[in-house]
Amino acid sequence: NAGVTQTPKFQVLKTGQSMTLQCAQDMNHEYMSWYRQDPGMGLRLIHYSVGAGITDQGEVPNGYNVSRSTTEDFPLRLLSAAPSQTSVYFCASSYSHDNPSSSGNTIYFGEGSWLTVV
Amino acid sequence: AQRVTQPEKLLSVFKGAPVELKCNYSYSGSPELFWYVQYSRQRLQLLLRHISRESIKGFTADLNKGETSFHLKKPFAQEEDSAMYYCALTGRGSTLGRLYFGRGTQLTVWP
Numbered sequence: 001n002a003g004v005t006q007t008p009k010f011q012v013l014k015t016g017q018s019m020t021l022q023c024a025q026d027m028n029h030e031y032m033s034w035y036r037q038d039p040g041m042g043l044r045l046i047h048y049s050v051g052a053g054i055t056d057q058g059e060v061p062n063g064y065n066v067s068r069s070t071t072e073d074f075p076l077r078l079l080s081a082a083p084s085q086t087s088v089y090f091c092a093s094s095y096s097h098d099n100p101s102s103s104g105n106t107i108y109f110g111e112g113s114w115l116t117v118v
Numbered sequence: 119a120q121r122v123t124q125p126e127k128l129l130s131v132f133k134g135a136p137v138e139l140k141c142n143y144s145y146s147g148s149p150e151l152f153w154y155v156q157y158s159r160q161r162l163q164l165l166l167r168h169i170s171r172e173s174i175k176g177f178t179a180d181l182n183k184g185e186t187s188f189h190l191k192k193p194f195a196q197e198e199d200s201a202m203y204y205c206a207l208t209g210r211g212s213t214l215g216r217l218y219f220g221r222g223t224q225l226t227v228w229p
Contacts, residue, residue: 035217035219040221041221042124042220042221042222043162043217090161090162107164107208107217109154109161109162111160
């Protein structure tokens with residue numbers, strides 16, 4: 001019962017480097033999203049997807065790209081890392097609200113990815 | 119516009135004391151309210167959601183639509199309750215799982 005799996009757990013990048021944070025879920029959830037967590041700011045939505053092939057921006061999308069080629073995977077790409085992107089990143093997934101097998105709008109989170117940009 | 123406010127950034131109580139973590143919200147439609155807990159450097163875990171009206175680890179929360187509040191309460195705090203608590207909101211049948219978070223309250227329970 002893997003749930004939501006994120007990799008890597010820790011990463012240090014130099015300014016200007018690019019990288020991809022991976023997120024996979026095995027619950028056949030339609031909805032997936034990426035949040036960043038910063039002290040005193042709570043969690044802020046970066047990008048989200050309501051199904052394969054469909055993505056949209058959240059509150060803080062600048063500097064990040066996403067794609068959703070399969071239901072299971074939702075990678076987050078940093079195109080040119082900046083120190084302001086030093087944060088903890090969480091991937092989340094849930095059923096759509098109309099799914100008859102849904103246990104309500106419960107959202108499941110991954111373990112987080114600690115990213116430092118120097 | 120949707121907004122979740124947690125007015126207390128830090129909250130400290132002694133073991134055995136009652137604790138209340140405040141959460142106020144604004145939302146134009148029918149909201150679903152949640153409390154998530156995050157223990158040190160771990161993933162967020164769902165603690166409560168208002169539609170289930172459960173009591174988890176001794177915590178309860180009641181949705182007060184008149185006051186637009188969803189305060190989290192526990193009558194007797196324990197040391198293991200020390201964690202970061204987030205109140206969150208989503209819309210029923212509209213945003214399909216998109217959560218709006220408050221900024222969190224760090225609870226410390228002293229022995």
